[in-house]
Amino acid sequence: MIYDILILISAVNIINSLTCPPNSSYSLCVSSCPETCLGVVGPPGCEEVCVEGCECNPGFILSDDKCNPWFESKCILEISRNFYEASTHYLKS
Incomplete structure (x- = not known):
């Protein structure tokens, strides 16, 4: 019982110590x-895991x-030797 409480307290301390950037x-x-x-879903060649x-x-x-x-x-972004900001919308001919 005391061992379980110590593990829980340690886990909470670790999580609380992780500070994310702004x-x-x-x-x-x-x-x-x-x-x-x-890339919209990550860098090229990235393998998705949790x-x-x-x-x-x-x-x-x-x-x-x-x-x-x-x-x-x-x-x-480079598209057909033309450069666009990633938020630019364009129509492909």
Whole structure:
């Protein structure tokens, strides 16, 4: 019984000691392939698994190791030798 209480207290202390960067929050299960400027579902070649850690809050995207507002990110995409900001909408001809 005392051993179980000590384990619980230790787990709570570990969780409380994890501090996430601004505009992100802690979770027991976050994507190992967070949305980044490199891709809507994570960087190329990323294998999706559940991991413990911090993730960007809704409306924010991982850019330069920070959670920045999506509309402020300077993500650039190359499409057919043309360059666009990632938030740009375009029609494919």
